[in-house]
Amino acid sequence: MQAAPGQAGQVPIRRASPPIFQLFLTSCMLVVALLKTSLHQVPEGYVGMYWRGGRLLTRITDPGLHLRLPLTDSYELVQVTMQTDKVTDIPCGTKGGVSIAFEKIEVVNRLSKAHAYDIIKEYGIHYDKTWIYDKIHHEINQFCSFHTLQEVYIDKFDEVDEKIRDALQADITKYARGIEIISVRVTKPRIPEDIMENYVMMEVERTKAMVALERQKVVEREIEVERTRAIAEAERAAQRSRILQA
Structure with a gap:
């Protein structure tokens, strides 16, 4: 039996199937991308709060690693320490x-x-x-x-x-x-600067007055000490005089 014209010596053509490694790599990249957008960390001193479609969820997370829905959920860190x-x-x-x-x-x-x-x-x-x-x-x-x-x-x-x-x-x-x-x-x-200058002058005068007052107190204490000393000397002299007259 003779072959049909144009078909003699031809090799059958097969469609190439996608390599398994390429599919695996694509799947891994997709998983990593999803994890990257869904996995997040809440540090110490904070809590995580979540919104889904603009609505605040009652979910509140403590410090650590947490997951969220990558396309619909958003989150914010809220500080709960001083x-x-x-x-x-x-x-x-x-x-x-x-x-x-x-x-x-x-x-x-x-x-x-x-x-x-x-x-x-x-x-x-x-x-x-x-x-x-x-x-x-x-x-x-x-x-x-x-x-x-x-x-x-x-x-x-x-x-x-x-x-x-x-x-x-x-x-x-x-x-x-x-x-x-x-x-x-x-x-x-x-x-205002002009008022500040007045306050500075007032403070200077107040300081001078306080210094003068303290000096006056020192002088008064010294006078009191001298007066007490003079009284004591007079009393001792009077006692000696009485002893000599006895």
């Missing part, structure tokens, strides 16, 4: 109408892990902007508006830390339970 928020350049006007500014106020605070979900759901991940940064501005302006420059800068300055802390904590306890204000540190405010 942290210090610094609020800078806070302008305010005193009762007498003088404009001053506090260069820096430090607020040491802590978020309770037990209340983290409620706080973050209500006020967002930047809850401290509402309850610390913005609130500090309000409380400082309240304090300044009720006091004179003399009171703010000198007479009542040592009370500012405690007053601001108590005011912050009172509102937080009422509306955002779970944030603890541990301490507040307030730096001396900037005041």
Whole structure:
């Protein structure tokens, strides 16, 4: 039997199948990519909080390695140990109408892990902007508006830390339970240069007056010592005189 024309001597063509190694490598790369986007670490002092499609989940993770759904879940680290928020350049006007500014106020605070979900759901991940940064501005302006420059800068300055802390904590306890204000540190405010010069002069004069007063006290003590000594000498002389006359 003769072969059909054009088919003599031809080798059958086979389709090449994908190499098994290439499929394995592709699968490994896909698994690594998924793990890279889903595996994450929560460090000490923080908890992990998760959102799915924009909705905050009740899931809260402790420090360690954790997994999340790579395409639908996002997460944020929330600090639950002591942290210090610094609020800078806070302008305010005193009762007498003088404009001053506090260069820096430090607020040491802590978020309770037990209340983290409620706080973050209500006020967002930047809850401290509402309850610390913005609130500090309000409380400082309240304090300044009720006091004179003399009171703010000198007479009542040592009370500012405690007053601001108590005011912050009172509102937080009422509306955002779970944030603890541990301490507040307030730096001396900037005041107009001409007024500052007057305060410097007053401080110099006050120092001179204190030095003069201390000198006067020393002189008075020396006079008292001399007077006591003279009285003692007179008494001894009188005793000797009585002995000689006896």
